[in-house]
Amino acid sequence: MVEVGDKAIDFTLLDQDRKPVKLSDYIGKKNIILAFYFLDFSPVCTNEMCSFDSSLKEFEKLDAIVFGISVDSPFSHKAFAEKYNLKIPLLSDFNREVIRKYDVVHEEMFGFKNVGKRAVFIIDKNGIVRYKWVSDDPRKEPNYEEIKKVLSELK
Helix, strand or coil: CCCCCCECCCCEEECCCCCEEEHHHCCCCCEEEEEECCCCCCHHHHHHHHHHHHCHHHHHHCCEEEEEEECCCHHHHHHHHHHHCCCCCEEECCCCHHHHHCCCEEEEECCEEEEECEEEEEECCCCEEEEEEEECCCCCCCCHHHHHHHHHHHC
């Protein structure tokens, strides 16, 4: 379980282009938003990823990078990103390792087993978790303004 004040747990996942993305490569360079979501193409997840993507310029001004993370394959992520013209990296936790490390697993939801909860972690440039939001309700989206506020305080 990862809590505010903890050092972020490192991981390497493939993005939608099947390129490895290692969390620790961004430590010291950017503030990091990890946005865990249920599944590609589901209505609320689509809205969430599009909301993060439409705020990309604001996040860049706050010296932050956004990573969307779900258990979908890189191939699904690629189709999802192309359909909605998403520019944020979408990381595939197909083997469910990262959702377990960050303790954001729905053991069963809507007939799907071991999928990610909707959750947001903000990690500062020192690799410390500065914000954590986890919802057991997959229909609930994060508070985007709160995320921007936390980032503005880190800048």
